Amino acid sequence: MLTLYHWEPNANSGKPMLALAEKGVEYESRYLDLLNFDQHQPEYLRINPDGTIPALVHGDRVLTESTPMMEYIDEQFDGPALRPKDAASRWRMRWWMRFFDAYLAPSLSMIGWSVFVGPAVRQRDQKELAAAIERIPLPSRRVAWRKAVFNEFTADELEESRRRVMFGIDVLEAHLTAHPWIAGESYSLGDINGFNLGYALPLSQPQHCNDALTPRIMEWLRRIYERPAARQTWAKGRTQLASRIGMLERR
Amino acid sequence: MLELYHWEPNTYFLKPLIALEEKEVSFLSRWFDPTSFEQLEPGFPVDTESRLQLEREGPLLVHDGTRVSGSFFMLEYIAEAFPGTELYPGDAFRHYRARAWGQVLAAIGADVSILGCARHLRPLLEQQDRRRLQSQLGRIEPVERRAAWEALLDGRYDARALSAIAERLAFSLRRIEGTLTGSRWLAGPDYSVADIDAFALIAPLPALAPEVLNATATPRIVEFLARMRERPAVRRALAYTRSGRPQQAFVPGAEPSRWG
Structure with a gap:
């Protein structure tokens, strides 16, 4: 089970959205309205106590840093490689x-x-x-x-x-x-x-x-x-x- | 051919030294003194990324012509490019955790650098002839990198500012302490680049800010620092010191968040 909590496809929220789309990975999308402070509501704070978006929940794993999250998506899932091979x-x-x-x-x-x-x-x-x-x-x-x-x-x-x-x-x-x-x-x-x-x-x-x-x-x-x-x-x-x-x- | 341009084994400069010693890779040590602005001299390797220096002053790894700057990404490069001890163990989630710590530690490194510069570098700069110093600083590009040096002299880092920085550090250190309460290492059960990153950046804190890092407030971090010092690779890395006081060697580091 893969769930992404995100706002608009923009800045940090858009990074995992586009990476998942490039890999062809299906996910449950949970839209949070940043301007309505949805990310500071108790139900979301249970997912990410820091109240920042995006958050990716993969089974019992919770990922909240958007740039390392993209590397996780590339490494964890099949699909086209999104990182070059050479160091x-x-x-x-x-x-x-x-x-x-x-x-x-x-x-x-x-x-x-x-x-x-x-x-x-x-x-x-x-x-x-x-x-x-x-x-x-x-x-x-x-x-x-x-x-x-x-x-x-x-x-x-x-x-x-x-x-x-x-x-x-x-x-x-x-x-x-x-x-x-x-x-x-x-x-x-x-x-x-x-x-x-x-x-x-x-x-x-x-x-x-x-x-x-x-x-x-x-x-x-x-x-x-x-x-x-x-x-x-x-x-x-x-x-x-x-x-x-x-x-x-x-x- | 592998060359590491570095200074005293502290903060950013210490990271690649530990990683290369862990890998037992032979390299040419190219020592330079950033407080004498030797990194600005002709002949010092430079390219777009190393000139922009998001960490303001730091090490440079040159591997068969490839210039690698940015100390956390240098750790990742060393982990991926060389055989030997695994510095990025485990699965994708452990790798994520190491990188996520890298982000948290980047902010910690910025604050540690300011505390260290205010304590150790500022008095050295203040002893210098101001006109000569200004002329040297004037050569530093881009302007943000120069401004990081000038900020040490303009009175910005007064006691109140330094106390706010220490408070911010206490918040981040509590997170490290929490993780180390359940695990010997930061990214999972095994030693990784995250531990090298953390040790290099926070090892000076017991002396710089004992009120936030001490055996009562952060016992697990104190144990972690001791555990790191027992590693032969860390001992060899620290032995590169020329002053005998590496943890007093500071030059401007990454910029703290501009959002306050």
Whole structure:
């Protein structure tokens, strides 16, 4: 029995969704609405006491870290290999996944939370929101939600995030000029990771990520978008967040 | 040909030394002193990934021309590329657990590095001629890597900030303590890369933050550190020290979460 608790096919939730689709593995999908704090409700905290999503439950095994979760999916299940065979390419795949997770993602999500998540939840009753934040188990996530909900990002923090996103786009464009895929010669978990983070870059950063300035990134995103597994995964989206992927359609 | 560019056997630099000694692989030790900025000198191997240095300053493994940076992924590379002692034992779920610990420990490493730099590196930098130091720091690219050095001098890490970091560490250490209460090793019943990762990053804490790592608060971690020190490979790795005080050797490490 395999169950995936996830939000939209986007960022961390989308990583195991796309990896499972690529492997052709069936799973029970449990959608949690991140903006409704479903992930902090008692029934989910029984699965993952940290209250973070996604979580993959495979028999009596519970996995809650999305990037290592993808390696588990590749190693555990039959289907096309999603990691290169040689140690050097695997190292490159993992290094770039850390670059996405630790460098680009926090900056992109800070911008995303300030313009999307924060305003979306800020409409609600303030007392109710404060209580919902207090229920968040991990102190670091509590701080993050408080900042997003109450718009506590400083101008300097947001400016630094914008600078890092621009720098990250340049670095990624250079990498994809030297290699067709993140790990080198073959499609891998590195591409799945990067796509989940970057599929909407042409929409959110149109002045920095476009056909004229970053043709390699654009081509890479479209190649992944055209994979049946990506189509299948993004069709599971319920909000405008996931539908942004349509802009990768070739015209 | 296998070369390891490293400094004193502590934190990030200690990890590949232990793994290579566990594997009993012969390698060329290329010693450099990052506090003298020897990693910026011409001739030091560099590529996109090592220049970006997500861990700010760290070791570099060069294997038949392939440059491997990032200390946890270096452990995985050594585990996969060389025969010898199995450093990634068990099934897919144990491998997952080792990698998941790698993520938790990356955050711990960031905090340990700040405590260590504030205690040991900052006084060394403050003794230097400020203009000469600024000129050396000005050569560091990208800007985040330079900023990690400059942060030691701008007063950001005052007593309050360091105390908040120690508190954050206490939270993570409780998780390690909980796991070690039911198991000798972090990722399962067998020794793995996760144990090397943990030892390298938290071994300096009994001296740096005794209030969060001690025989009363974290007895299982204290036993784990002692168990690690008994391993011949760990002893050989620690013997690479030139100062005799490897656990005081700190340079800026990975960046703590920018979300606070």
